[in-house]
Amino acid sequence: MTYHKPNLSRRAFLATSGALSVAVLGGGLVSVFRDAAEAQDLGRSEINAWVSIARNGRVAIRYTSGEMGQGVSTSLPLVLAEELDADWSMVDALQVDQGPPATFGNPLINNILYTAGSLSIAGYFDRMRRAGATARRVLVHSAAASWRVPVGEVTTEPGFVVHGRSRRRMSFGEVVALPQLVTDVPAITDADLKPREQWRLIGSDVGRLDVPEKARGAITYSIDVRLPGMVYAAQLLAPVEGETPTVTTDTDARAVPGVVDIIPLRNAVAVVAETWEAALAARELLKVEWSNTSPFRSTDSAAELKELAAAAADPAREAFPWETRGDARAALRSSARVISADYSTEYVYHAQMEPLAAVAAVDADGKGAEVWLGTQSQTVSIGIAAAVLQTTPDRIRFHAMQMGGGFGRRTFFARDLLRDALLISKQLKRPVKLMWTREDDVKNGWFRPATAHRLEAALDSNGDVTAWRHRVVSASILAFAMPDNWAKANNRDFLVMEGAESADYAIPNLIAEHVIADRRTRVAAWRGIGWGPNMFARECFIDELAAAANADPVAFRRRLLRNNERGLRVLDAVVAISKFGTAPQGRAHGLSFAGYKETRAAGVAEVSVDGEGRVRVHRFWAAVDPGVAVHPNNLLAQVEGGIIFGLSGLLQERITIAGGEVQQSNFYDYEPLRIGDIPQIEVQIVESGAAPTGAGEIGVPMTGAAVANAIFALTGRRQRQMPFGQVRS
Amino acid sequence: MPTLTVNGNAVDTNADPQTPLLWVLREHLGLTGTKFGCGVGSCGACTIHLDGEATFACQVPLEAAVGHKITTIEGLSPNGDHPLQRAWIAEQTPQCGYCQSGQIMRAAALLAANPKPSREDIIDGMAPNLCRCGTYPRIARAIERAAQEG
DSSP states (O other): OOOOOOOOTTSBOTTTOTTOOOOOOSSSOOOOBOOOHHHHHTTEEEOSSSEEEETTOOEEEEEOSOOSSSOHHHHHHHHHHHHHTOOGGGEEEEEBOSOOHHHHSBTTTTTBSOOOTTOHHHHHHHHHHHHHHHHHHHHHHHHHHHHTOOGGGEEEETTEEEETTTTEEEEHHHHHTSSOOOOOOOOOOGGGSOOGGGOSSTTSOOOOTTHHHHHTTOOOBGGGOOOTTOEEEEEEEOSSTTOOEEEEEOHHHHTSTTEEEEEEOSSEEEEEESSHHHHHHHHHHOEEEEOOOOGGGGOOHHHHHHHHHHHHHOTTSOOEEEEEESOHHHHHHHOSOEEEEEEEEOBBOOOOSSOOEEEEEEOTTSSOEEEEEOOSOHHHHHHHHHHHTTSOGGGEEEEEOBOSOOTTTTSSTHHHHHHHHHHHHHHHTSOEEEEOOHHHHHHTOOBBOOEEEEEEEEEOTTSOEEEEEEEEEEEOHHHHHOHHHHHTSTTOOHHHHTTTTOTTSOOSEEEEEEEEEOOOSOBOOOTTTTHHHHHHHHHHHHHHHHHHTTOOHHHHHHHHTTTOHHHHHHHHHHHHHHTTTOOOTTOEEEEEEOOBTTBEEEEEEEEEEOTTOBEEEEEEEEEEEOSSOSSHHHHHHHHHHHHHHHHHHHHHOOBOEETTEEOOOSTTTSOOOOGGGOOEEEEEEOOOOSSOOOOTTTTTTTHHHHHHHHHHHHHSOOOOBSOOSBOOO | OOEEEETTEEEEOOSOTTSBHHHIIIIISOOTTSOOSOSSSSSOTTEEEETTEEEEGGGSBHHHHTTSEEEOGGGSSTTSOOHHHHHHHHTTOOSSOTTHHHHHHHHHHHHHHOSSOOHHHHHHHHTTOOOSSOOHHHHHHHHHHHHHHO
8 A cells, every 4th residue: 555645845834834924015125034944944035925035046936826727826926927037947836825814815805815706817916026026126135235236236137136237147046045135125116017018927828837747647636635544534415405314324334344434414424434435335335314304405496497587577576786877777668669588597517527525634632634625715714624623723734735627616615525524534533535426516516506687778769779777587696605795795796797787888878686586506606607697698688689770790799899999809809810700601600799807808609500409619719808918828728718618508518406406416417518519719819908817717708699699690599598509499 | 465557567455356446546556647537437537548448447346457457647658758748738738637637548548549640530539538627629739749749
């Protein structure tokens, strides 16, 4: 037998190396740390919270966002390295496992360590630049002092500090080996940052730092962690949310060789064994009776879709305004011509390739633990672990593991899975790896909720949209996933509603509103968050309005974007690269203008429909404006991936629930697109130079309407209910 | 105690003979480059070579693997420099990376049997392997590159 310790050397143990203090960023002085034991071993100097440099010149740059495939482990260090003037070949990226939110939190996500919403680049871009510039300044001042020359005469070249007049140079490694570093450097101002024309790393296509290891299968995910003395836990989970085990007959299960214990938990019975296969075998023999009082027993997804549609059509149902411009109600009432249409989406599952898993080793006193978790939030997960053990966060030694896909699934899952792993480890006084099978992962998924949309618009005699109403009916994701935030949210659920404000379109009278439906199952954000369903409905409706106004879809959108230069540029770009409207015989094109947050984007699908009504997407073009493309090749990869993710959802993904039980089990009945199903994809980046925004979600929102509009162009049939891989008549 | 031949080495395991090879490799032998995705042969994350054939490790009981040559991603090449691994880097294929060991092992078996595959051959050959990040376009390009550059 062998065991494998996860690769810990690449990780930064900020909370446990107590000698480190917190750097002041964005103003004031920067502390330099030379006293951490680990740092001394490596001859490594902590320049600030984000950068340490070793005497051999290796530059370690920390990044906080979790890596789940979106490329932050390269793109965030790249931004810092730019201002530091580092030699990129000397850079190592270190995942921040934990650390003070004041230093490491994402300013766009309540200043906590949280990775979601394509907000890593947007949230950390400025901070990483300033951290890099500050670190560079420490090196410059230190070298100047050593050379006894004015600071103003010292500059940098990649990896070196240079004094041109005396032709002296020191590598960054030589600088940190100086007897004294000058720590007392002036704060960085905007004017100290490199102007864009001097960038040599931002906007370049360096290789992703994680790719070589991923090509060797050498990355450790939480599901891969193995520890000495570790036991394995499988769970027999309640078939319906809210039920609990009442009677457990475990005689046969306990007789399986290797079984250590059978432990009833709140929503499951855990089977713990010396091997994973023993845990699975024993789980098969377990007989559990469940309580039958959960209100979720009555959940029926087909009936719910009808309820949501009825609520969308019922003007008496209370709706909470998300966006109001002008007076849409009055304008719709007084308009001679009002068009309306209804759209819907169904439950979809994240299907991240790594099933959820948590590894925990609780301390002997039960008041602390070491945890290995693939999570979208270190702060939330550490908080949960501390609460479970009734301890303080400093007692949780946390490892933020590479995630085998996230897509929104790993935001709050730790609430249950991590809790159970900790309880089991605490009870058995052994490290535990708790794994879900794919079936567990599907049946206990947190799904993007089903939605219904009613769109209404007034068209004047010129064919202009004078009033607009977008009514969304959906359970609140925020209320379930982030109850503390929901309590303060004033019924504004950005995870459901974002996008419905349609801020890019010049519509004088507009209301977007949310009818908050009862939650019928566990819900979560899904790649693209509310933009997916909302842009599907909106951009299908725009095509319907264009048809009603006898306008072509491009011209109609161009008029709506008349005040929006960035929007027009991506629209025009995608029309150009797709040669929109010139699909070959038997195919048709469909257009969608649908970005994500501040990222503007538009897409065109080329579609055919076979004799049995099956939809095939042959080609897909996209134009995206992320402001600045920090790492263009990875941006392209993210947009490609997002398009495929979106197409998969709209063509063939659907979770159904009957009697409160999820009816799908595994990839054979919830099947994402395979390689043979995907179109040829072409993506054009249209940089506006605005502040950089995210990449992970952009591809998804544009897909739904592009394909639906293409199907209409080809068949004359509107596709208003997603999924529609089989054309509805 | 069954003896397996994994990546050219004879290794003993005390696992039950019915244990899926996937768990033996991952949890008993620590070869975690082979991934668990579905357990039912639907996703390909656990693809290994059994006597050179691409095989779902989750579908092979330990006893059926005894006497056969098992190759995992860790043993595909001595230094991680198989033409496909180089091509995977050149095309910047992986995103989350979780499915990529299985993709590379499937592609390696494909190229071994068909060194100059057409795009259609690649699409057909790679059909068993899912990727949720949507790296398929780059998987196909990387296989074409490896076939060309060898």
